[in-house]
Amino acid sequence: MLKPEFPSSDAVTAAALRPLAPSGRRFWALAAALAAVVAAGGVAYVYQLFSGLGVAGYSDHGFWGIYEANLVAFIGVSYGGALVSAILRLTQARWRAPITRLSEAMAVFSLLAGMLFAVIHLGRPERIWRLVASPQISSPLVWDFVAVMTYLLATVIFLYLPLIPDIALLRDRFERAGGLRFKLYRALALNWADLPRQHQVLHASVSVIAVIIIPLAVIVHSVLSWAFAVTGRPGWDSTIFAPYFVVAALYSGVATVIIVVAAFRWAYRLHDYIGLKQLRYLGYLMLALDLLYLYFTFTELLTEGYVMNAEVVPVLESMLVGQYAPYFWLFILGGGIVPLLLVCLPKTRGVPGIVVAAILVVAGMWLKRLLIVVPTVAHPLIAGAWGSFQPTWVSMSITLGAAAAIPLLLMLFFKLFPVMAIYEMGEIAEEARQDALRLPVTAINQEGLPS
Amino acid sequence: MNLKLLATWASAALAVCAAAASPAVAQQATDQGTTATTLALSADARMDSRGRPVPGQLVLNATLTQADGKPLNNRVINFYQQVDLLGPHDAFVGTANTDATGVAALLYEAPQPGLQQLKARFPGAPGYAPQEAGTSAQLKEGIPPFQAEPIPLGKVASGLSVGALLLVSAVWLVLLGVLVRTVTALRAAGAPARERRARARSTENISQRGGAETISQPGGEVST
Numbered sequence: 061m062l063k064p065e066f067p068s069s070d071a072v073t074a075a076a077l078r079p080l081a082p083s084g085r086r087f088w089a090l091a092a093a094l095a096a097v098v099a100a101g102g103v104a105y106v107y108q109l110f111s112g113l114g115v116a117g118y119s120d121h122g123f124w125g126i127y128e129a130n131l132v133a134f135i136g137v138s139y140g141g142a143l144v145s146a147i148l149r150l151t152q153a154r155w156r157a158p159i160t161r162l163s164e165a166m167a168v169f170s171l172l173a174g175m176l177f178a179v180i181h182l183g184r185p186e187r188i189w190r191l192v193a194s195p196q197i198s199s200p201l202v203w204d205f206v207a208v209m210t211y212l213l214a215t216v217i218f219l220y221l222p223l224i225p226d227i228a229l230l231r232d233r234f235e236r237a238g239g240l241r242f243k244l245y246r247a248l249a250l251n252w253a254d255l256p257r258q259h260q261v262l263h264a265s266v267s268v269i270a271v272i273i274i275p276l277a278v279i280v281h282s283v284l285s286w287a288f289a290v291t292g293r294p295g296w297d298s299t300i301f302a303p304y305f306v307v308a309a310l311y312s313g314v315a316t317v318i319i320v321v322a323a324f325r326w327a328y329r330l331h332d333y334i335g336l337k338q339l340r341y342l343g344y345l346m347l348a349l350d351l352l353y354l355y356f357t358f359t360e361l362l363t364e365g366y367v368m369n370a371e372v373v374p375v376l377e378s379m380l381v382g383q384y385a386p387y388f389w390l391f392i393l394g395g396g397i398v399p400l401l402l403v404c405l406p407k408t409r410g411v412p413g414i415v416v417a418a419i420l421v422v423a424g425m426w427l428k429r430l431l432i433v434v435p436t437v438a439h440p441l442i443a444g445a446w447g448s449f450q451p452t453w454v455s456m457s458i459t460l461g462a463a464a465a466i467p468l469l470l471m472l473f474f475k476l477f478p479v480m481a482i483y484e485m486g487e488i489a490e491e492a493r494q495d496a497l498r499l500p501v502t503a504i505n506q507e508g509l510p511s
Numbered sequence: 512m513n514l515k516l517l518a519t520w521a522s523a524a525l526a527v528c529a530a531a532a533s534p535a536v537a538q539q540a541t542d543q544g545t546t547a548t549t550l551a552l553s554a555d556a557r558m559d560s561r562g563r564p565v566p567g568q569l570v571l572n573a574t575l576t577q578a579d580g581k582p583l584n585n586r587v588i589n590f591y592q593q594v595d596l597l598g599p600h601d602a603f604v605g606t607a608n609t610d611a612t613g614v615a616a617l618l619y620e621a622p623q624p625g626l627q628q629l630k631a632r633f634p635g636a637p638g639y640a641p642q643e644a645g646t647s648a649q650l651k652e653g654i655p656p657f658q659a660e661p662i663p664l665g666k667v668a669s670g671l672s673v674g675a676l677l678l679v680s681a682v683w684l685v686l687l688g689v690l691v692r693t694v695t696a697l698r699a700a701g702a703p704a705r706e707r708r709a710r711a712r713s714t715e716n717i718s719q720r721g722g723a724e725t726i727s728q729p730g731g732e733v734s735t
Binding site: 197198203206207210213214217221224235250251252253255257258261262265268269272276 | 668672675676679682683685686687689690692693694696697698699700701702704705708712
């Protein structure tokens with residue numbers, strides 16, 4: 061007997077293809093608004109390119125700032141998205157199926173947005189070529205570049221492979237209509253004909269990539285943290301930085317997945333497929349990571365604060381009781397404690413409460429990345445050279461532009477591809493049917509999976 | 512004395528040769544209203560703990576006294592080296608204060624071997640006239656060129672880079688390998704089915720076209 065949580069394949073297909081239908085005014089208005097924010101960011105970047113990084117608030121006394129925080133935050137979100145999907149796949153969590161596509165796509169687009177900030181930070185962007193042409197292999201920045209490019213390749217493959225059966229479905233639907241869209245689907249569908257051999261190959265490949273992407277994401281975000289930690293600057297020179305960054309990435313990544321899933325659920329009326337169950341499970345995951353991140357923050361501050369090395373004192377003071385204290389305590393409260401309570405308390409553990417918690421986490425974690433970068437930069441080892449970083453309209457416009465690019469790209473992507481993994485949902489529904497009939501699942505695999 | 516010492520250590524690639532010993536070009540200040548001073552400068556080879564001269568290093572001793580020979584304590588003496596850079600110039604070397612015996616000592620490290628033209632200058636003080644003295648020293652060797660100390664665990668660090676490069680290459684190979692293998696296998700497995708489907712579609716189209724032609728026959732006649 062079919063469980064209510066696994067609806068018929070026709071219903072799933074219809075729901076997953078809803079974004080492909082001609083869109084209404086609200087869709088295009090939102091797309092236009094997001095495109096306008098992206099364009100404003102582009103204009104600000106061109107202005108910065110001609111005027112220098114000074115217009116973004118950068119100076120000799122504040123040479124790293126908002127762009128580095130964005131780089132870490134956006135790429136971190138991407139890792140979170142990919143890891144959620146990979147872990148749920150490998151653990152065979154059945155509830156994952158409606159949300160994996162969204163988290164995988166979010167991983168790719170937030171990674172692209174994050175990578176932009178490596179270029180935006182350069183006053184002379186054409187010099188990025190030198191990382192390839194004449195790399196200094198002892199520099200963590202070179203390895204950062206290598207790691208992020210490797211991770212980009214992995215996330216694109218991880219998004220593409222599970223899409224193939226769904227693309228084949230679209231290819232068949234658009235066959236009569238023809239045109240560019242059909243040609244695109246035909247090329248990407250790779251002769252998919254729903255054959256047992258194809259299922260076997262695809263399963264094996266997706267599993268391999270899912271296995272690779274987990275250590276890869278951990279290593280890549282660790283390398284990103286070492287770009288800070290190995291500089292020997294107070295506040296950055298910490299042995300805990302790599303796991304601290306990885307947990308931060310997962311924490312903000314899971315929160316972003318919640319926001320994206322909830323937004324598409326609401327916009328395309330996917331309530332029957334993405335229920336409270338999915339959001340609540342993601343909320344629990346976020347809760348665990350919240351506690352872990354608060355623990356790491358406490359551990360780092362305790363060890364640094366107890367030893368009180370002379371060069372660390374000004375950084376700690378400025379963050380805990382000084383210039384940056386309001387932002388730090390805002391992060392602790394808004395990005396740590398309030399989300400924790402919202403998910404913990406049964407009364408607020410509904411969809412709105414979980415989504416609000418996720419929004420607070422994303423905002424709080426962005427603030428925390430800024431607090432990692434700025435106080436340390438503002439307090440170099442030479443006391444007389446202390447300075448500060450103040451964001452300007454240019455850096456804020458570029459930041460908002462990149463942030464707006466992620467939902468815009470997601471909206472446009474899902475105008476072309478199904479928003480939910482139809483094939484996987486069908487597969488899982490079939491498994492559930494077989495479980496209900498008490499038939500061994502292996503029997504299905506030998507016979508070939510259902511279409 | 513210095514020449515004697517140099518001769519003793521010449522066989523051990525000695526640094527200092529020469530006239531460093533020549534004490535003092537001293538001058539008398541004669542201005543009205545100020546006390547005259549004398550300044551003497553000597554350049555002696557610096558000795559290591561075993562009494563051997565250190566290559567390229569000289570100790571400059573400037574002795575500042577009043578005309579009556581009484582030493583002047585705690586007065587600033589500036590030291591210069593004469594260099595030829597677009598003409599002769601005095602390049603500032605360093606500064607030292609005189610002690611109770613009127614001596615200001617400064618360690619001088621010569622970057623280049625050869626004749627070193629050195630000067631000491633007392634800029635003057637309230638009641639004391641400025642003064643200057645010079646000397647020269649012939650050095651066979653300059654200070655040894657700077658050599659960076661080996662990086663701690665340097666071999667491990669370079670090995671780490673090679674290891675990381677191998678790891679990254681392996682990951683890229685696996686990722687691209689999985690992609691290529693999947694694309695190839697899926698295309699190959701699906702090709703016959705796609706061909707069958709295409710043939711079926713084509714047959715269907717032909718029959719549809721045939722049907723259309725039949726319908727379009729004038730007079731409603733059925734054609735074959």
